[in-house]
Amino acid sequence: MPRIYTPLVCCCLLLMAAASSAEQPPNIVFIMADDLGYGDLGCYGQQRIATPHLDRMAADGVRFSQHYAGSTVCAPSRCVLMTGKHLGHAEVRGNRSVSDTSEQPLEDATLTIAEVLKGRGYATAIVGKWGLGDQHTSGFPNKQGFDYSFGYLGHWHAHNQYPEFLFRNGEKVYLNNFVPGARPSGAGNATKREDYAGDLMIEEAREWINQNHSKPFFLYLSLAVPHANNEAGDEGMQVPDYGPYKNRDWPQPQKGAAAAITRMDSAIGGLLEQLETLGVADNTLVVFTSDNGPHAEGGFDPEFFHSSGPLRGIKRDLYEGGVRVPMMAVWPAKIEPGSESDTISGFQDWMATFADVAGADAPKETDGVSLVPSLTGKGQQQQHPYLYFEFYEQGGKRSVRVGPWKAVQLGMNSKKPRPVELYNLDDDLGERNNVAADHPEIVARLTREMDGARSDSPAYTFGAAADAEAATVGPEGR
Structure with a gap:
C-alpha cells in the first residue's frame, strides 16, 4: 500500500534533510605547488606571470601574508604538514634517501591528517607528489590514512614531468613517455614525451572528486610544478607548450617555469568550477600554498620574476624567502570574500585546523593551532609562541621567529657556529639589517628558544658528521 504523507510529515522530512545536510562536515581540498615562491602569483605582486584563477581565489576568500611552509625543502615540509609537528619534533627533518626508490618513510605509529579525517568518515586521496615513503615501506600513503593514491611516491621520480610511469595505489601505470638516459621499461612503444604528468594529476583529481563528492572528502593535491625538470638539465621546466610566453x-x-605556473593556474580554475557544478563548493574548504621557496635549478633564475617578492632568500635558505609561502583559502559558506590575514602561521597548523572543521579531535602532541578564527574572521585566534626551523645541509642552519623578531644562525655543523643574526621583520621584511649587536637581550632570548624548540633525533643532529652525511644524500633538486 503506498505511503501517504500529510503536509506536517513532509515539513518534518524537509527539516530533517536540511539538518542532516547542515551537520555534514565540510569537504577539504589542500592544493600544494612545488617550489612556488612568495612572489610568483599576481595576488602577491607578480607582474610577468599570469595567474588569474588563483588571484580570483584570493579575492573570493582569504589571503594570508605570513604563512610558512614546514621546511625549506620537500620531504620535511610534507612531514610537518601531515603530522602537525614542526621541525624540532618532526620525524622527517631533511631530504634523506633510504633506498633507490624511497625517502625516509613515516613510521607505522605516525598519525596523519588523513587518518584523523578518515576517522570522521572522510574519503581520502593523495594525488601528486608524496615523498614520505614508497609502497615497500611504512610510509606508503595507503598505509597512512589515504584510501587512494596516484602520482609520484618519491622525490627523484618527481623530477621529470614526463616520466615513464606513475603509481596508482602502489602499482605502476605506464605512460607514453621515454626518459632519456633511463633504462627502457619494456612497456609501451613510446619514444617521445606525450603524457604530461601535471595534466594527468588534475584529471585524476577531478575524476576522484566526481566519484566521491556525495560524502565528505579530503583531497591532498600535491603538484610537482614549478619544480625544475631535473632530467632535462639546463632546459628547465618542460611543458606541453609555452602558452602566452611562446614569443617572449x-x-x-x-x-x-612561467608556462607551468599559468597552466597550473588554469587547471586549478577548472577544479574550482567543477566544485561549483557539482553543487559542493559552498561546503568545501579549498587551500592553496607551496611547499617552500623558489629554486635556482635547471637553469631557472628566481630573480628573473622576483619569485621571492620582497623577501630575502630562496629554497634551502632559512631567511624568509626560503620558508614564507603564498597561502589563500576559499570556503564560501564560512570565509568572507576579500579577507586578509596577517596571522603568523605554518604547515603544522593544518592538522589542528582540519580536525577543527571536521569536528574531530586533534592529536595532543601537535605543535599547531587551529586557523579557523583567521580563516572565518570569527573567534579569538590562538597565537604561536614561536615558529622554529632547522636545516642540515649547507653547513647546518636554524632559525626562530617570535613576534616581529627573527633569529637566524648558520654554520651549525661546525665546531663554532656563526653568531646569531637578528632581524625585525616589521621594519625590515627583506632581512637586510642585522640588529643583533643592538639587542643582545633579544638575541639571548631567541637563542634559548632555538635551544629548547627541538627534541633529540638520532637521524638528525648538528655537527661536522651531520654535514658530511648530508653531502652523501644528494639533496640537489629535492
Whole structure:
C-alpha cells in the first residue's frame, strides 16, 4: 500500500534533510605547488606571470601574508604538514634517501591528517607528489590514512614531468613517455614525451572528486610544478607548450617555469568550477600554498620574476624567502570574500585546523593551532609562541621567529657556529639589517628558544658528521 504523507510529515522530512545536510562536515581540498615562491602569483605582486584563477581565489576568500611552509625543502615540509609537528619534533627533518626508490618513510605509529579525517568518515586521496615513503615501506600513503593514491611516491621520480610511469595505489601505470638516459621499461612503444604528468594529476583529481563528492572528502593535491625538470638539465621546466610566453624574449627555463605556473593556474580554475557544478563548493574548504621557496635549478633564475617578492632568500635558505609561502583559502559558506590575514602561521597548523572543521579531535602532541578564527574572521585566534626551523645541509642552519623578531644562525655543523643574526621583520621584511649587536637581550632570548624548540633525533643532529652525511644524500633538486 503506498505511503501517504500529510503536509506536517513532509515539513518534518524537509527539516530533517536540511539538518542532516547542515551537520555534514565540510569537504577539504589542500592544493600544494612545488617550489612556488612568495612572489610568483599576481595576488602577491607578480607582474610577468599570469595567474588569474588563483588571484580570483584570493579575492573570493582569504589571503594570508605570513604563512610558512614546514621546511625549506620537500620531504620535511610534507612531514610537518601531515603530522602537525614542526621541525624540532618532526620525524622527517631533511631530504634523506633510504633506498633507490624511497625517502625516509613515516613510521607505522605516525598519525596523519588523513587518518584523523578518515576517522570522521572522510574519503581520502593523495594525488601528486608524496615523498614520505614508497609502497615497500611504512610510509606508503595507503598505509597512512589515504584510501587512494596516484602520482609520484618519491622525490627523484618527481623530477621529470614526463616520466615513464606513475603509481596508482602502489602499482605502476605506464605512460607514453621515454626518459632519456633511463633504462627502457619494456612497456609501451613510446619514444617521445606525450603524457604530461601535471595534466594527468588534475584529471585524476577531478575524476576522484566526481566519484566521491556525495560524502565528505579530503583531497591532498600535491603538484610537482614549478619544480625544475631535473632530467632535462639546463632546459628547465618542460611543458606541453609555452602558452602566452611562446614569443617572449626570455631564456627557455624562464618560459617553461612561467608556462607551468599559468597552466597550473588554469587547471586549478577548472577544479574550482567543477566544485561549483557539482553543487559542493559552498561546503568545501579549498587551500592553496607551496611547499617552500623558489629554486635556482635547471637553469631557472628566481630573480628573473622576483619569485621571492620582497623577501630575502630562496629554497634551502632559512631567511624568509626560503620558508614564507603564498597561502589563500576559499570556503564560501564560512570565509568572507576579500579577507586578509596577517596571522603568523605554518604547515603544522593544518592538522589542528582540519580536525577543527571536521569536528574531530586533534592529536595532543601537535605543535599547531587551529586557523579557523583567521580563516572565518570569527573567534579569538590562538597565537604561536614561536615558529622554529632547522636545516642540515649547507653547513647546518636554524632559525626562530617570535613576534616581529627573527633569529637566524648558520654554520651549525661546525665546531663554532656563526653568531646569531637578528632581524625585525616589521621594519625590515627583506632581512637586510642585522640588529643583533643592538639587542643582545633579544638575541639571548631567541637563542634559548632555538635551544629548547627541538627534541633529540638520532637521524638528525648538528655537527661536522651531520654535514658530511648530508653531502652523501644528494639533496640537489629535492
